Amino acid sequence: MKTKILFLVIAACFFRFGASSQTTPVRIIDFMVLPAYSVDTTQQGDTIMLNVLFKTDNAAQANKAMLFFGTANDASDVKLVQANFSIANDTTFITYSGTTKPVVSYATNIWVKLSQQQYDIFSHATLYVEDISGLQTERLYFQKY
Amino acid sequence: MKNRLTHIIFVLLMLAAGIAQAQQNIFTVTRTDDPSPFLYQQNPNDPAIIGTLQWAVRKANDATGTILINFNIPGNGPHIINLNYYLPDINNNNIVIDGSTQPGYQTGNPAIIIDGQTIISNCFIIHDQQCEIKGLYIRKFNTGISVLSPYFKIDNNVINQCNLGISISSNYGEVTGNIIGTDNTMTGLLYISGYGIFIGYTLNNITENIIAYCQYAGIMVTYINSQNLFSQNQIFNNPRAIVYKATPPVLKPIISSIINGNVSGTSQPNCRIEIFGSTGNENANEYLSFVTADASGNWTANVTTTYPYIVATAIDQNNNTSVLSAAFAVPAPTPGSTCAAAIEIQIN
Numbered sequence: 001m002k003t004k005i006l007f008l009v010i011a012a013c014f015f016r017f018g019a020s021s022q023t024t025p026v027r028i029i030d031f032m033v034l035p036a037y038s039v040d041t042t043q044q045g046d047t048i049m050l051n052v053l054f055k056t057d058n059a060a061q062a063n064k065a066m067l068f069f070g071t072a073n074d075a076s077d078v079k080l081v082q083a084n085f086s087i088a089n090d091t092t093f094i095t096y097s098g099t100t101k102p103v104v105s106y107a108t109n110i111w112v113k114l115s116q117q118q119y120d121i122f123s124h125a126t127l128y129v130e131d132i133s134g135l136q137t138e139r140l141y142f143q144k145y
Numbered sequence: 146m147k148n149r150l151t152h153i154i155f156v157l158l159m160l161a162a163g164i165a166q167a168q169q170n171i172f173t174v175t176r177t178d179d180p181s182p183f184l185y186q187q188n189p190n191d192p193a194i195i196g197t198l199q200w201a202v203r204k205a206n207d208a209t210g211t212i213l214i215n216f217n218i219p220g221n222g223p224h225i226i227n228l229n230y231y232l233p234d235i236n237n238n239n240i241v242i243d244g245s246t247q248p249g250y251q252t253g254n255p256a257i258i259i260d261g262q263t264i265i266s267n268c269f270i271i272h273d274q275q276c277e278i279k280g281l282y283i284r285k286f287n288t289g290i291s292v293l294s295p296y297f298k299i300d301n302n303v304i305n306q307c308n309l310g311i312s313i314s315s316n317y318g319e320v321t322g323n324i325i326g327t328d329n330t331m332t333g334l335l336y337i338s339g340y341g342i343f344i345g346y347t348l349n350n351i352t353e354n355i356i357a358y359c360q361y362a363g364i365m366v367t368y369i370n371s372q373n374l375f376s377q378n379q380i381f382n383n384p385r386a387i388v389y390k391a392t393p394p395v396l397k398p399i400i401s402s403i404i405n406g407n408v409s410g411t412s413q414p415n416c417r418i419e420i421f422g423s424t425g426n427e428n429a430n431e432y433l434s435f436v437t438a439d440a441s442g443n444w445t446a447n448v449t450t451t452y453p454y455i456v457a458t459a460i461d462q463n464n465n466t467s468v469l470s471a472a473f474a475v476p477a478p479t480p481g482s483t484c485a486a487a488i489e490i491q492i493n
Contacts, residue, residue: 029186030233032270034291035314037343037367053266055230057183104264105230106182145272145294145315 024135027057028108031127031140035119036111048119052081054127054140055106059085059092061131067110068126069118073141078122083110085129170208172201174216174257179229198226198259199233206237215246222249222256223282229262234270234293242269245280245301252322253329255303261286263306271297271315278302282328284335288312289325303328305335309343310359316348326358326383333358333382340365341383350374350464353432357381362388370394374464376419381428387458387468394465398444398457400473408455409445410470412438416459422452426472429456450475 031054056062062085068076083096085103092103094110101109114122125142175196184194185203194200201214218224224247235242249256259268259281266287269278277298283289288311289304295317303324304310310325326337336358342351344366356363356378363380366373367390380386398412408420416438422431436446438459448455454472 027183027186029182030231032234032272034267034270034293035345037312037345051266053231055182107231107266109266 022135024061024129024131024133024137025058026062026129026131026135026137028054028127028129028137028140029057030055031125031142033125033142033144046116048114048116050112050114050119052110052112052125052127054108056092056103056108056129057106059103059106059108060087062092062129063132063134065094065108065110065127065129067112069112069114069122069124070126071121071123073124074126074139075124076126078118079112079114081110081112170205170210170212172204172208172212172214174198174201174214174226175218177218177224177226179227182230182233198228199230202232202235202242205240206233206235208237210239212237212240214240214242216244216257218247218257222247223258224256225258225260227260227262228265228268231265231267232269234272235276236272238273239275240273241277241279242281243277243279244282247280250280252301253303253324255280255282255301258282258284260284261307267291283307292318299323305337307337308339310337310341310356312343312345313349314345316346318349320349320351320354322353324355326356326363331355331357336360341380344368344371344373347372348464350376351378352376353378355379357383359383362386364388366390371465372463373466374460375458375466376460377432379421379430379432380469381424381430383427385468386427386429387466389468393468394463395459395461395467397467398438398459398470400455400457400470403455403473403475406447406449407445408448408457408473409443410457411442412444412459412467413461414438414440414442416442416461418444418446419458419460420446420448421456421458421469422448422450423454423456423472424452425454426456427469428454428472429458429469 034051036049036051065083067081069078070076083094086093093100096110128139129137180193184191205212244255244257247256263285268283268286269290271292273294275296279300282303284306286307288309289307291312292315295315297318299320301322325341339361341356341359341363346368362385363383364387369391371394398410400410402409419435420433421429433448436444438444456472457470459467
């Protein structure tokens with residue numbers, strides 16, 4: 001009986017250790033959202049283009065970036081964006097809405113179009129990346145002034 | 146009793162000094178390299194990153210109180226910091242990044258050059274209140290400085306070889322004494338390929354800057370209710386000096402005559418009229434003087450310039466600033482006019 005209990009305790013410890021070691025090798029830092037102004041002064045559209053910028057370490061193991069625009073941290077009540085990572089010729093790319101950009105010097109760019117109304121409402125943006133094993137990075141937050 | 150009082154005063158003084166010290170954070174940039182940004186995340190005290198500009202910005206973002214990033218890179222300058230990675234945004238308030246602290250700094254000729262090597266999108270992104278960037282030479286970025294938060298100061302920097310010099314998406318800012326699109330030699334080789342200053346918001350003061358060789362325009366304003374002040378800037382050799390995406394908020398003045406140095410014209414009533422020596426339309430090469438228009442919009446100012454033309458701007462009571470007036474040719478001096486004036490004064 002004693003041996004059985006000891007075995008169960010050791011098994012439980014191994015299980016916990018195994019679970020806690022399941023962290024993604026992908027890391028993200030320096031998340032920011034910048035309005036990108038058009039140099040075309042004749043354009044009068046009701047949209048704002050945003051340059052979403054963050055650094056991804058081990059981007060080759062990233063699967064998708066999830067980006068929430070909302071009225072609070074973790075909220076996606078304004079817009080939810082999924083951008084997908086891919087690899088070609090040893091270069092990692094990220095694609096969103098038909099636009100593909102290489103990840104260069106960790107810098108990962110997504111261009112997101114919001115309507116003026118969406119831009120006015122959104123106050124927070126939330127970002128995380130999911131790797132090819134389905135594990136998620138920590139969440140990064142950006143607050144709009 | 147006296148000893149006790151002295152002791153208490155001493156302790157209080159020490160406490161006050163300690164508090165003052167705790168609130169004063171100084172991070173000094175001592176090297177020009179730019180290692181992996183993930184080193185700091187692993188260990189903020191990694192010797193491989195301490196003393197870099199990136200380290201200083203990250204430490205400043207993590208600190209509390211008044212924060213100064215200064216520079217003390219050994220050796221003869223100028224010192225070039227080639228950025229391999231974009232810097233974190235400046236996301237703490239009261240951060241001052243002061244390039245004038247580097248030995249060898251001179252106004253208009255900074256001793257610290259931050260180079261984006263045409264691969265980095267932004268040099269500095271101001272993302273919290275009351276931050277200041279001064280005394281730096283910033284080149285080869287997509288955007289030199291982007292501003293997302295209010296009460297900022299950008300002063301005495303040189304910014305060139307970018308697509309956009311300064312992008313402002315906030316208010317209550319001061320942009321003063323910068324050289325944009327060229328350097329202190331006024332060469333045209335260091336041009337900005339878009340706008341010198343791009344303003345997407347209201348209530349900013351843009352004063353005493355040199356903005357030249359910007360391939361789209363010197364200053365572009367997209368915010369309709371501008372209330373952005375443009376005063377005493379030298380704006381020249383751009384296709385357009387000041388451009389509004391919508392209708393300009395105040396009419397440009399009209400210069401109607403120049404007689405014996407007296408420039409006269411009309412504008413909207415009670416505007417401040419700033420007068421510049423000019424090489425022609427869209428050029429405000431030399432700030433000369435200002436005058437306030439009367440209630441009928443008439444104004445006259447006496448100026449002297451070696452430039453062949455005069456241009457003017459009008460600034461209303463809300464600091465809305467017009468585009469440049471049409472250039473008005475300065476008449477060639479009439480022979481003997483100086484004597485005539487002298488005689489006139491003598492008679493009077």
